[in-house]
Structures are given as C-alpha cells and as structure tokens.
Amino acid sequence: MSGPEVSTVDINGFPTRIWRKGSGAPLGFLAGFGGLPRWVPFLDRLAEHRTVIVPSLPGFPGGDRGHSVLDSHLDWVLAVRQTLLAAGLDGADLAGSSVGASFAAEMAAIWPTSVRRLVLSAPFGLFDEGDPPTDPWAQRADRVGGLMCADPERWAALKAMPEGAHSVEWPIEQTRATEAAARIFWPLGNMRLERRLPLVTAPTLILWGEQDRIMPPSYAGRIAARLAGPHEIRMIPGAGHLAELDRPDEVASAILSWTG
Secondary structure, eight states, X not given: OOOOEEEEEEETTEEEEEEEEXXXXXXXXXXXXXXXXXXXXXXXXHHTTSEEEEEOOTTSTTSTTGGGXXXXXXXXXXXXXXXXXXXXXXXXXXXXXXXXXXXXXXXXHHSGGGEEEEEEESOSBOOXXXXXXXXXXXXXXXXXXXXXXXXXXXXXXXXXXXXXXXXXXXXHHHHHHHHHHHHHHTTTOBOOXXXXXXXXXXXXXXXXXXXXXSSOTTXXXXXXXXXXXXXXXXXXXXXXXXXXXXXXXXXXXXXXHHHO
C-alpha cells in the first residue's frame, strides 16, 4: 500500500493537510471520530477507481490546532467549506463518516450545488431522547476501540504509533482530535441536523454498520425520511461505527457504485 500525495493549505491561519491519490473524477472523503492519523486500506480501494481527496478537519490529524479558533457551529461549517474549496472539491462527490458525515450533510444542505452525490456513514448531529447515542467522551480509553469498531483491533491499528513518528507529538495529536470533536458535538451531539436535512437534494446513500455502538442504526431511517432528494439505506454487516475500518472493501464498493 503506497501513500498519497500530500499538500497543505492554510485555513484560518493553520496548515491543513490534503491527501490525494488515484485518477479519475474527484471523490472527497471526510473522516470520522479520531480522524485519520495514517492512510488506510479503505482509501486505497477508492483510489483504484477515483481521484480520492481527503482533507483534514480542524484539530484532527493533519489539521494542526485549527479547532482552537472555532467557537460556534457556524465557525466549523465555514471552516469545512473553506477546506473543501481549497482541496478542489466544490461540485464533486462527497462521502463522510461519523463526524465527517455530519459536515458532509451540512455542505449538501447549505450549498446544494457543492455536492454532486453524497454518502453519509453514521453521521453525528442527531439526537433521539428515546434512543440516544453513546457518549464517546465519557468512556475509559480502553473501551473506545470496541465502541468505534466491531473489531477493536482495527481502531488500535489506526491509532498505533508508526515507526519513526515523534513519540511526544503522536499522542498529543490523537488527544487533540478527541478534543476537536468535543468542541463540535459534546455532550450529546445534537446539532439539530435534522432541521437541515430537507435542504439536501443531492442523491444520498446512507451507510450504517449493523454493530454500531455509538450512533443507533435506527437513525438511518430518521435521516432518510427527511431528505429531499433520492436516497438509499445500506446496512453493513460485521461493521461498527467506523464501518470503513471494519469492512473497507464493502464500504468502498458501496460508495463507488453509488457515485458511479
């Protein structure tokens, strides 16, 4: 597995990493909880057929301390919009997972022409008091992997410090990603996303891991019922919240077939 081309753009005064690999029409991906400290097999599957472009979110791995100047949900939405424009993804297909899926939905709702086709994998941003999400910030560190993935080893592999990494900076970067997500969604993750879903006209694929222990799979139907455009729900067997880590081939295949 070879790595991607890496470039950097300035977002609100902070360097922000952009990964790019493959050929063909561009396909953007916004990562989920914890971000992407390393390139993963799922992205290689996408890059076999498309030019995959992966911008970092502020404060997540590759996003430096960009979260430190964002004080409201509007600040976050505008920062993500700037990042996608800088990455050359305006008008492209856009997929997102977890935290990233919430922002992908916001982009499609607020700037309808900015997203051609949309893929949402278990997005944050919804809350049902009768079936609430699990609070990932209230967990012991040794339980997080089992909540994020059906196979906790997938999470452990993502977060394991690679050879040659800075032994001090690596754990700080991982902690910063959790802090950045908390600045957006803590404590309940209720960003009233449901109110904006009726503005989404892009054809939308909703993906959900059948073993998601963070966002209840029942939320897939809540999202679908509010979308204005054509949509489809696909459940991913054997996958947890970050389905792209548990089942990279199945998730990549679903995204590629939907975005065509």
